[in-house]
Amino acid sequence: MRIFLIAAILALTGCQTLNPAPPPGTASASSGRIASLVQLVGCLKAEDPDLKISRCTGLINSASEIEAEPEKRNQLLSTAHVLRGSAYLDKRDDRAAERDIERAIAFNPENAGAYLARSVIWQRKDDFVEMLRDLDKAVAFDPDSAIVYAARAHARIALAFPDSRRSGPLETNLERDAIADARADIVKSRTLDPEYSAPWRLLADIHFELAEYDSAIGNYGEAIKRNSSDAKAFQHRGSAFFRIDDTAGAIQDFQTAIRLDPRDPGSYVKLSWIRAAAAEPRFRDGARAVELALEANRIAGDQQHVTYLMLLPVAYAESGWFEEAIGEQERIIEIIKGTALSSDDDDTRHLLGLYVGAEKLLQLFRNRQPFRLTRSDTSI
Secondary structure, eight states, X not given: OHHHHHHHHHHGGGGTTOOSSOOTTOHHXXXXXXXXXXXXXXXXXXXXXXXXXXXXXXXXXXXXXXXXXXXXXXXXXXXXXXXXXXHHHHXXXXXXXXXXXXXXXXXXXXXXHHHHHHHHHHHHTTOHHHHHXXXXXXXXXXXXXXXXXXXXXXXXXXXXXXXXXXXXXXXXXXXXXXXXXXXXXXHHHHHHOTTOSHHHHXXXXXXXXXXXXXXHHHHHHHHHHHOTTOHHHHHHHHHHHHHTTOHHHHHHHHHHHHHHOTTOXXXXXXHHHHHHHOSSGGGOOHHHHHHHHHHHHHXXXXXXXXXXXXXXXXXXXXXXXXXXXXXXXXXXXXXXXXXXXXXXXXXXXXXXXXXXXXXXXXXXXXXXXXXXXXXXXXXX
8 A cells, every 4th residue: 555655756746847946026936836835745744545635635626826837737736636546545445546547647648656546546457457558658757766667567577477376487478578577677676766665575576476485585574674664565475474384474474564554455364364264273263363354355345356255254164153154155156156257268267266266165164164274375
């Protein structure tokens, strides 16, 4: 989620021409631009999404009064809409976010921050081709930003490693080309800002997907050295710890990630899987697993992945609530069937795998048996 604030900051590059020290004789323009800058700073400082939305709305409504020059007013409005859109993204209101971001692009088609923000929407739709297109535009309009190169590397990694792919060596030319391009973007990002944590995390993600877990853990550590508030680095390192059978380390990192970013459902999901289905009894806690699963699904809202839904019956089973687990699992199977009917061939194959797994889980619950994880399980 922290990328949303970064996107908002980047959007300020679209207002660099708001100069509070204009030539003599333009005092009214100066006061207007100072007022607009003050309001922009107020938007940026608002960590609460609702407060940010309120402040940005006020700025949008008063833009014509505080900035008379059309070009600069459009830049101001573009930035304000990206900032408000980023707040809607934090609230997971993607429709409102998309409306604001489209307006931002209309006001200033060269606002790199707008394309960066819109790439988040494409990511949530699992449309990494469109995500990459928007990030190409962001790089074109802001070629000196470490942020946009790192974001584009993330899109390339997502294209190379879809959810249905198991960890392991690169197998296709598409994967090799995407990862080569991602590595180039990572190098560029690190060159532009050696202390920026994201490129280190992304390099670690590549090692993780290649099943090079020790290297992944080392690079996640480098990211955390540069930014001890990088929740994604803790979350992803927790998954790497799980792969090397360090469940205690995984739990600690997932708990840290939740503390740092309580609005990201991913960390709740991963920790809930461990509490519900860890192989070692000392790590399991059915009641806590249910709490975490419910919270993950609440946060995700209509962006729920089907694997989020499958977590809840697993947690119910660990708590001994097998009838609830059976009922919920049957509902999930119907969702998978309905989704498969409206999917393309690639999605259908992925959903078929989920369906088979869901049926196996259902049979376990009917036999009054809980589910147990292995370290290769992709849920973690």
